[in-house]
Structure formats: structure tokens, C-alpha cells
Amino acid sequence: MLMSTSRTIEGKYIDYFTKLSNWKVIPVGLLIKNHVTSDVDKVEVIDWLGTKDEYSTIFVSFGNEYFLSKEEMDEVAFGLELSNVNFIWVVRFPEREKQNLEDVLPKGFFERIGERGIVLDKCVLQSRILNHSSIGGFVSPCGWHNVIECLDFGVPIIAMHIHLDQPMNAKLMVELGVAMEIVRDDDGKIHRK
Numbered sequence: 001m002l003m004s005t006s007r008t009i010e011g012k013y014i015d016y017f018t019k020l021s022n023w024k025v026i027p028v029g030l031l032i033k034n035h036v037t038s039d040v041d042k043v044e045v046i047d048w049l050g051t052k053d054e055y056s057t058i059f060v061s062f063g064n065e066y067f068l069s070k071e072e073m074d075e076v077a078f079g080l081e082l083s084n085v086n087f088i089w090v091v092r093f094p095e096r097e098k099q100n101l102e103d104v105l106p107k108g109f110f111e112r113i114g115e116r117g118i119v120l121d122k123c124v125l126q127s128r129i130l131n132h133s134s135i136g137g138f139v140s141p142c143g144w145h146n147v148i149e150c151l152d153f154g155v156p157i158i159a160m161h162i163h164l165d166q167p168m169n170a171k172l173m174v175e176l177g178v179a180m181e182i183v184r185d186d187d188g189k190i191h192r193k
């Protein structure tokens with residue numbers, strides 16, 4: 001069995017699976033591919049990143065399979081605002097739901113963050129952003145492709161897993177020392193502090 005991983009990342013799990021299954025597992029490394037790009041993969045975003053200090057900016061994106069609830073979106077927005085760090089946040093909505101970011105995010109959010117943040121509502125070429133020298137962290141749900149990109153580019157992960165393989169990936173990245181998991185309350189909810 002060929003697996004998109006490495007012994008460094010999952011050696012003990014590969015050994016355990018091999019022992020259980022009697023299959024020979026060959027880790028083929030981390031296969032990186034570019035994400036879908038769109039008109040939002042603009043030079044302006046990269047130019048904006050170029051004005052920021054090295055490792056001073058956080059990239060926030062939850063992909064296109066899960067859409068944050070209003071409550072989660074508010075908590076992420078307030079968390080970013082309170083952090084006082086630069087950020088690029090990709091906010092996604094279901095395809096049929098066209099929404100105005102000013103109406104969805106907390107009232108006055110854009111005024112309070114000023115030039116410190118960019119909020120986009122379309123796909124971006126994530127690898128291009130993660131590979132930029134001003135990026136110092138990625139708030140990620142920890143889908144495997146995101147994890148691989150972060151490892152490849154050396155970007156620390158702030159794990160905000162949501163579903164499927166993400167909780168397991170997040171725990172593995174924390175175990176490897178390349179991520180920290182956000183704190184949730186007893187009901188699994190996130191809070192801005």
C-alpha cells in the first residue's frame with residue numbers, strides 16, 4: 001500500500017497498521033499540488049503581504065467543505081481582532097448563498113481592524129500565501145492537504161478541526177510539535193479568548 005505520508009510523520013502508525021494487516025506500507029512522501037485558483041488570487045494580496053514583517057501574518061481558511069455558523073464566524077472575527085496580528089481570512093459560503101461580508105461579520109469589524117487584515121469571500125491560491133515569508137501561522141481545520149502544505153512550507157498550525165479526519169490530523173500535528181489546538185468548551189464551542 002502506498003501512502004501519502006512519511007515515516008517521520010506517521011512511523012509508529014505505519015508499523016502498527018503493517019502489523020495488524022500484514023500489508024507492506026510504503027510511505028511515498030508528501031505529495032503537494034496546487035489548489036484551485038480564481039480571480040481573487042490577485043497581485044494585491046501578495047503585494048499586501050509584502051508590506052508585512054516576516055512571520056507577522058496569520059492565514060485563516062476553513063476550506064470549501066464546511067461553512068462556519070454565524071456564532072463561529074463571530075468568535076473567529078473577535079479572536080482575530082483581539083489578537084492584534086495581521087491576517088488574511090478567507091470566508092466561504094455555500095455556492096447558492098451570496099452574502100455581503102459587512103452584513104455577516106460583527107458590526108464595525110472592518111473599521112476596527114483597519115489595514116491589519118484582509119477578508120476575502122472567494123478561493124485563493126493557498127500555497128502561494130502559505131509560502132510567503134510574512135506568514136507565521138495558519139488557522140486551519142487540518143484537512144490532510146492543508147497539513148501537508150504547512151509541513152512543506154514550515155508554517156505552524158493553529159488547529160481548529162471540524163469533522164472527518166481533521167480531529168485526528170490535528171492531534172497528530174500537535175504530537176509532532178508543529179501545531180497547537182484551539183481551546184473549546186465542554187460543548188465543543190469555540191470562544192474568542
